[in-house]
Amino acid sequence: MSKKKVLITRRWPDVVEAKLKALYDVTLNETDMPMTGAAMRQALMDYDAVCPTVSDKVDAAVLEVTEPRAKILASYGVGYSHIDTDAAKKAGIMVSNTPEVLSECTADLAITLMLMAARRAGEGEREVRAHKWTGWRPTHMIGTKVSGGVFGVLGFGRIGREAAKRAHFGFGMKIIYFDPFPVKPELAAELGAEKRDTIEDVLREADVVSLHMPGGKDNYHLINDARLALMKPTAILVNTARGEVVDAKALVRALKAGTIVGAGLDVFEGEPNIDEDLYSVENAVLLPHLGSATASTREAMGWRVLNNLEAFFDGRTPPDRVA
Numbered sequence: 001m002s003k004k005k006v007l008i009t010r011r012w013p014d015v016v017e018a019k020l021k022a023l024y025d026v027t028l029n030e031t032d033m034p035m036t037g038a039a040m041r042q043a044l045m046d047y048d049a050v051c052p053t054v055s056d057k058v059d060a061a062v063l064e065v066t067e068p069r070a071k072i073l074a075s076y077g078v079g080y081s082h083i084d085t086d087a088a089k090k091a092g093i094m095v096s097n098t099p100e101v102l103s104e105c106t107a108d109l110a111i112t113l114m115l116m117a118a119r120r121a122g123e124g125e126r127e128v129r130a131h132k133w134t135g136w137r138p139t140h141m142i143g144t145k146v147s148g149g150v151f152g153v154l155g156f157g158r159i160g161r162e163a164a165k166r167a168h169f170g171f172g173m174k175i176i177y178f179d180p181f182p183v184k185p186e187l188a189a190e191l192g193a194e195k196r197d198t199i200e201d202v203l204r205e206a207d208v209v210s211l212h213m214p215g216g217k218d219n220y221h222l223i224n225d226a227r228l229a230l231m232k233p234t235a236i237l238v239n240t241a242r243g244e245v246v247d248a249k250a251l252v253r254a255l256k257a258g259t260i261v262g263a264g265l266d267v268f269e270g271e272p273n274i275d276e277d278l279y280s281v282e283n284a285v286l287l288p289h290l291g292s293a294t295a296s297t298r299e300a301m302g303w304r305v306l307n308n309l310e311a312f313f314d315g316r317t318p319p320d321r322v323a
């Protein structure tokens, strides 16, 4: 029997690509250049499975296909707001993602950002590298103590809970959270986490607010001028979720005005094109979407896609089917 034709849109870890080659008639992306929408639409007609990732825009225009050969978009990444799932459904294409395996590393990065913003690590490093450090003094680059503070989680799913676990057990922080969906009481209880009824309640009370909700239109600019104004002037905002959840212009205003003391951002609306004003805001830590970027996690994400493909080609429901 001839091998199934599979396309992956970007470079993946070597070991995963080697396995894909062994199992399928796979087309890799050796140059690692993003694919155009037109090329992706064509791929849906030419391949049995297409494997995009979080930086590919698989919108309604790409999915404007009739009788595509591909009946699955086996995406590499947990977030899937880059795929128009309604359009995929209309085209008869199912969608899967790669949950769980990246929760710990993404949570680690949320804590990295919290600490970098609180302790002004980015600013400090820039000062040293610029040969501008003039030595220790009692008033030099004073930051914010996070230990013992209140860690507010918006979106108490797997990644949010992992971040809360680190904040609670590592830094003795009290955990409060808001999630629009029910959370199993035992998952909150193990962290002593207290539910709040609204996003606003969390924003008013937290010393650090960490965002962990999905992107897409439902949470577009959820953090805006009005909500930032509710935060403490000593508070820090951390975003490892999706860029569009935060109105970057409002955040720049809040950071410049001292409405909040700092922010740590791993994701940006329209990334890699970052809102120009953010570059000059010293109290914003900016990282290039590194949440899941560890060798073992990126491999695990690949294995997760392979499981989904295997199930799909066996005629079973992919374990991580999301649409």
Ligand code: DGY
Binding pocket: 054, 076, 077, 078, 079, 080, 102, 289, 290, 291, 292, 293
């Ligand atoms: C995801 O998988 O959605 C992450 O943003 C990639 O790190």
